[in-house]
Amino acid sequence: MNMHPDCERIMLSEEQLRSRVKEIALQVDKAFEGKRPLVVGILKGSIIFYSDFIRHLSMPVELDFMAVSSYGSGAVSSGKLNIKKDLDKDVQGRDVIIVEDIIDSGFTLANLKALLLERKAQSVTIVTLLDKESRREYDIEPDYNCFMIENEFVIGYGLDYNEQYRHLPYIGILKRSVYEK
Numbered sequence: 001m002n003m004h005p006d007c008e009r010i011m012l013s014e015e016q017l018r019s020r021v022k023e024i025a026l027q028v029d030k031a032f033e034g035k036r037p038l039v040v041g042i043l044k045g046s047i048i049f050y051s052d053f054i055r056h057l058s059m060p061v062e063l064d065f066m067a068v069s070s071y072g073s074g075a076v077s078s079g080k081l082n083i084k085k086d087l088d089k090d091v092q093g094r095d096v097i098i099v100e101d102i103i104d105s106g107f108t109l110a111n112l113k114a115l116l117l118e119r120k121a122q123s124v125t126i127v128t129l130l131d132k133e134s135r136r137e138y139d140i141e142p143d144y145n146c147f148m149i150e151n152e153f154v155i156g157y158g159l160d161y162n163e164q165y166r167h168l169p170y171i172g173i174l175k176r177s178v179y180e181k
């Protein structure tokens with residue numbers, strides 16, 4: 001496989017992503033049998049995972065999106081989630097599935113889940129592609145996660161560094177020299 005020169009190495013290949021995403025999607029599909037969930041993708045990082053994930057679902061689903069940002073990640077998080085684009089749909093009484101690229105400190109998903117429950121969603125289920133478990137600072141866990149990863153900065157398959165690399169079809173570890181200059 002052609003690797004981008006800014007990658008240290010490939011962590012998850014296209015084939016690994018394809019088969020694990022399918023496996024998780026089928027589990028979710030089964031768990032929601034008879035329901036009609038609202039599948040919420042968190043922009044922009046989840047786009048590729050989201051589009052692969054939903055294509056394995058056989059239940060009736062509705063799609064919606066949100067874009068959020070946290071002011072200052074990690075040590076200096078302000079404790080407030082900034083909603084850049086809100087949902088089109090009303091979540092009251094709905095079973096909501098949040099699809100997110102990665103859970104790191106847990107700030108984003110802890111706040112999003114609380115927000116959707118405050119808006120009276122019937123249930124909120126979190127599906128993540130990646131989990132950097134060792135970085136968790138907030139009391140939140142995904143209900144479904146595709147891959148546990150070490151504390152490395154990763155790019156590709158939707159994930160970016162300064163809005164670059166989202167289109168790479170694999171998950172790669174970004175070279176330190178790229179962000180340490």
Ligand code: IMP
Pocket residue numbers: 045070073074100101102103104105106107108109152153154155159160161
């Ligand atoms: P949290 O709110 O600290 O859990 O951060 C989650 C967000 O941080 C994700 O939605 C990503 O946008 C970003 N993020 C965390 N780790 C990485 C990474 O290794 N690569 C790219 N983005 C990351």
Ligand code: MG
Pocket residue numbers: 042043044045046101102
């Ligand atoms: Mg994100």
